[in-house]
Amino acid sequence: MFPVGGVGVMLLGIALSAAVLLLVHLGLRRVLGDLTSASFVVLLWSLTVIGFITLLPAQGAPGVVPADGRMETCSWDIGGPAPDGFWIFSGGQRLLNTLVFVPSGALLVLAAARWPRAAVLTVPVGLALLAAYSVGIELTQLALARLDRACDVTDIVDNVTGAALGVGLGLLLALLLRPWRRA
Structure with a gap:
């Protein structure tokens, strides 16, 4: 049986990770400055939040998923059988899947923008890593049927x-906040 799950466990994990990463921020801000340190730490936290909400069973520990109920491959039905909604947003599962990656894309740019020359390479590579993170989550959902999640x-x-929209938003924020001037 998968030992944990449910909204309460998700929220507890999210809160504990925030507390740990706050301590990391306090240590990094002297080296990186407040804006860059906060951007980096909140980027890590956003990835942690994504992990909690996608890799823990939403309705508690589901127990055993019968072999005949387990998916063999990911669903390739683009725009397919996503549920109508999720308990956080009424706009539907697809909107949530897009919105949840927007902060990560924006924070990626803000964390990298302190070093503009390096950001030209760091941001596209970071966007590719966000895409790989999404693929990894879906493959984990496929491999671990006990999560009671579907690979799609x-x-x-x-x-x-969402990550690409976030990168665009991050570029606008970087132009406004100018983190390279805070070095």
Whole structure:
């Protein structure tokens, strides 16, 4: 049986990770400055939040998933059988999958923008790593049937779209906040 799950466990994990990463920020801000340190730490936290909400069973520990109920491959039905909604947003599962990656994309740019020359390479590589993270989540959902989650290529498309929108938002924020001047 998968030992943990449910919204309470997700929220507890999210809160504990925030506390740990706050301590990391306090240590890094002297070296990186407040904006860059906060951007980096909140980027890590956003990835942790994504992990908690996608890799823990939403309705508690589901127990055993029968072999005949387990998916053999990811669903390739683009725009396919996503549920109508999720308990956080009423806009639907696809909207949530997009929105959850927007902060990560924006924070990636803000964390890298302190070093503009390096950011030209760091941001595209970081965007590719966010896409790989999404693929990894979906493959984990496929491999671990006890998570009671489904592997769906549409989720990857939505996640990467959100990350790319976040990168665009991050570029605008970087132009406003100018983290390279805070070095």
